Amino acid sequence: MLEDKNQNRTSLAKLGEFGLIEHITKYFNVKNDTTIKAIGDDAAVLDASEKQTVITTDLLIEGVHFDLSYMPLKHLGYKAIMVNLSDVYAMNAIAEQVTVSIAISNRFPLEAVEELYAGIQLACETYNIDLIGGDTTSSTKGMLISVTAIGKAKKDDIVYRNTAKPTDLIVVSGDLGAAYLGLQVLEREKQVFNVDPNNQPDLDNYTYLIERQLKPEARKDVTTILADLEVKPTAMIDISDGLSSELFHICTQSKVGCKIYENKLPLDPQVISTCEEFELDSTMVALSGGEDYELLFTVPIADFDKIKGNPNFSIIGHITEENQGLQLITRAEQEIELKAQGWNSFKE
Amino acid sequence: MLEDKNQNRTSLAKLGEFGLIEHITKYFNVKNDTTIKAIGDDAAVLDASEKQTVITTDLLIEGVHFDLSYMPLKHLGYKAIMVNLSDVYAMNAIAEQVTVSIAISNRFPLEAVEELYAGIQLACETYNIDLIGGDTTSSTKGMLISVTAIGKAKKDDIVYRNTAKPTDLIVVSGDLGAAYLGLQVLEREKQVFNVDPNNQPDLDNYTYLIERQLKPEARKDVTTILADLEVKPTAMIDISDGLSSELFHICTQSKVGCKIYENKLPLDPQVISTCEEFELDSTMVALSGGEDYELLFTVPIADFDKIKGNPNFSIIGHITEENQGLQLITRAEQEIELKAQGWNSFKE
Numbered sequence: 001m002l003e004d005k006n007q008n009r010t011s012l013a014k015l016g017e018f019g020l021i022e023h024i025t026k027y028f029n030v031k032n033d034t035t036i037k038a039i040g041d042d043a044a045v046l047d048a049s050e051k052q053t054v055i056t057t058d059l060l061i062e063g064v065h066f067d068l069s070y071m072p073l074k075h076l077g078y079k080a081i082m083v084n085l086s087d088v089y090a091m092n093a094i095a096e097q098v099t100v101s102i103a104i105s106n107r108f109p110l111e112a113v114e115e116l117y118a119g120i121q122l123a124c125e126t127y128n129i130d131l132i133g134g135d136t137t138s139s140t141k142g143m144l145i146s147v148t149a150i151g152k153a154k155k156d157d158i159v160y161r162n163t164a165k166p167t168d169l170i171v172v173s174g175d176l177g178a179a180y181l182g183l184q185v186l187e188r189e190k191q192v193f194n195v196d197p198n199n200q201p202d203l204d205n206y207t208y209l210i211e212r213q214l215k216p217e218a219r220k221d222v223t224t225i226l227a228d229l230e231v232k233p234t235a236m237i238d239i240s241d242g243l244s245s246e247l248f249h250i251c252t253q254s255k256v257g258c259k260i261y262e263n264k265l266p267l268d269p270q271v272i273s274t275c276e277e278f279e280l281d282s283t284m285v286a287l288s289g290g291e292d293y294e295l296l297f298t299v300p301i302a303d304f305d306k307i308k309g310n311p312n313f314s315i316i317g318h319i320t321e322e323n324q325g326l327q328l329i330t331r332a333e334q335e336i337e338l339k340a341q342g343w344n345s346f347k348e
Numbered sequence: 349m350l351e352d353k354n355q356n357r358t359s360l361a362k363l364g365e366f367g368l369i370e371h372i373t374k375y376f377n378v379k380n381d382t383t384i385k386a387i388g389d390d391a392a393v394l395d396a397s398e399k400q401t402v403i404t405t406d407l408l409i410e411g412v413h414f415d416l417s418y419m420p421l422k423h424l425g426y427k428a429i430m431v432n433l434s435d436v437y438a439m440n441a442i443a444e445q446v447t448v449s450i451a452i453s454n455r456f457p458l459e460a461v462e463e464l465y466a467g468i469q470l471a472c473e474t475y476n477i478d479l480i481g482g483d484t485t486s487s488t489k490g491m492l493i494s495v496t497a498i499g500k501a502k503k504d505d506i507v508y509r510n511t512a513k514p515t516d517l518i519v520v521s522g523d524l525g526a527a528y529l530g531l532q533v534l535e536r537e538k539q540v541f542n543v544d545p546n547n548q549p550d551l552d553n554y555t556y557l558i559e560r561q562l563k564p565e566a567r568k569d570v571t572t573i574l575a576d577l578e579v580k581p582t583a584m585i586d587i588s589d590g591l592s593s594e595l596f597h598i599c600t601q602s603k604v605g606c607k608i609y610e611n612k613l614p615l616d617p618q619v620i621s622t623c624e625e626f627e628l629d630s631t632m633v634a635l636s637g638g639e640d641y642e643l644l645f646t647v648p649i650a651d652f653d654k655i656k657g658n659p660n661f662s663i664i665g666h667i668t669e670e671n672q673g674l675q676l677i678t679r680a681e682q683e684i685e686l687k688a689q690g691w692n693s694f695k696e
Contacts, residue, residue: 059483064488
């Protein structure tokens with residue numbers, strides 16, 4: 001077995017998830033005419049005559065992606081669906097089906113699985129999704145959830161990552177960084193609980209942050225709002241690994257650069273006050289926090305008037321030529337090069 | 349958290365996988381017209397105008413579904429795809445795409461992942477499948493693989509489990525029980541190796557059994573053979589959990605009984621000789637062994653002449669009225685009631 005040899009090892013930690021994906025997928029070629037888009041976007045696209053089918057999948061693993069000491073199982077089930085629907089909406093498609101596979105160790109009773117599926121069911125009811133399959137098995141340790149989501153869209157409505165153009169405006173829905181701070185608050189309360197189980201935490205100042213971490217909502221509404229505004233994004237991606245990382249994907253795949261403005265980043269007041277309390281830089285949190293499940297998209301500059309006053313959206317910058325790189329313009333009007341700080345689950 | 353409470357627990361081991369699936373899915377209703385078939389067959393069916401899309405998913409977990417001490421990673425990757433394609437072929441559909449998600453602990457080097465994907469790639473090349481997505485993450489322990497396979501078929505060509513009729517003939521492709529015996533041989537060699545690492549195993553008498561366990565092939569050819577014979581099965585399922593268990597699914601869902609004949613069960617000579625060596629009953633092995641990935645289907649009795657001489661198929665019995673139950677007719681012409689002995693991963 002390879003894992004028993006000690007020679008010529010390449011560290012997965014060093015490679016990271018994106019490097020690993022690129023490495024393992026470069027030998028696969030598309031063979032069927034029905035495969036319109038395989039790996040390389042939020043979801044795969046399959047031809048289905050008049051409409052195209054989009055498919056996306058995500059794994060959530062206990063101890064890596066979630067901690068059951070503060071994540072209620074019902075919320076976990078809900079979130080597992082949201083994470084996948086968010087990828088479908090990021091294709092500008094309508095999500096319609098999911099498959100859900102779970103593996104759980106015998107330490108969980110049936111009631112735990114029921115709680116998990118109650119959250120999955122709530123998500124399916126709220127977002128009009130059919131659960132169409134899955135697999136259920138035991139694990140030797142902990143719990144994991146694997147979800148595949150399927151959606152539909154007219155061929156011309158689908159929005160990819162690789163089609164942003166210089167001068168396009170860069171827009172985000174909602175606000176950034178709250179889910180990451182919610183996690184920091186929950187981690188702190190876990191430490192306090194470990195020291196003093198009788199301590200009653202006062203979480204009133206963090207309600208929005210905790211909700212964003214424990215019960216994120218996928219932005220199903222954005223597709224509708226943009227259609228009503230008669231705006232078709234030129235490129236779109238969901239913000240799961242942090243704004244920087246997603247901008248990096250759009251710019252690399254579209255072969256463009258970008259300029260974003262620190263003073264345009266949408267921050268909730270709880271994000272600002274909690275950053276002060278935790279002595280964190282709110283811009284760093286917005287850029288690298290992750291798990292926001294907002295949509296990041298680009299629109300032609302001609303659509304500026306349609307977007308600018310909309311309370312759902314913030315224009316945070318614009319696309320530039322590729323040789324300009326990815327730039328953050330600070331409040332002090334300094335130019336700083338952006339780095340993709342995406343989360344790497346293989347880091348020790 | 350529910351898993352920390354000690355009251356009112358229902359044991360997953362007692363419920364088993366099928367009971368658990370039934371329990372957790374009964375509150376889900378189909379909401380979209382495009383969802384033709386959700387849970388309850390080998391794969392889900394989605395409408396796609398002229399053709400329908402079939403989707404199926406399976407989880408493979410180290411320590412539960414495979415043991416890396418004798419399962420080479422390349423074979424594991426190949427098998428993970430086969431397990432899923434088998435479900436697509438069991439719908440009488442053509443498999444076209446897969447998504448593959450993996451979680452692996454840091455104990456695996458990149459080369460191990462490459463070996464795994466080499467097997468996945470070989471399967472995709474051999475079966476003309478496009479890898480269209482997936483997720484790759486770390487695990488806290490061991491390796492797991494989650495595959496979703498997607499296929500297409502004309503609406504009228506799709507074959508479900510719930511449409512077998514009394515007097516239909518019951519047919520299986522290939523032979524039964526070899527994969528289970530291959531596992532027994534590999535487990536025995538592992539024990540020998542643990543006692544004496546210098547022992548050189550002589551596996552010449554078990555080559556077919558080991559190949560069936562480590563490198564199963566999904567029966568893509570059956571769809572074509574049946575089309576050439578102008579036979580459309582009335583019901584079909586793949587044999588992953590053992591013949592008994594699959595007969596149970598067809599009979600329960602079709603509301604029929606069945607009668608199968610011990611002397612008609614197709615057994616390879618290596619299965620017979622190895623059963624003698626291991627002091628196992630070859631009929632029990634054929635009925636309950638599992639992992640054969642052959643197809644079990646029913647055809648109208650009028651098609652008897654088209655099937656009977658075909659070397660790919662064995663007619664093992666026929667469908668009866670529901671009140672007759674599931675019967676095995678032994679070589680001594682005794683009637684024995686069949687039990688679903690499907691594998692339950694939640695058993696301790």
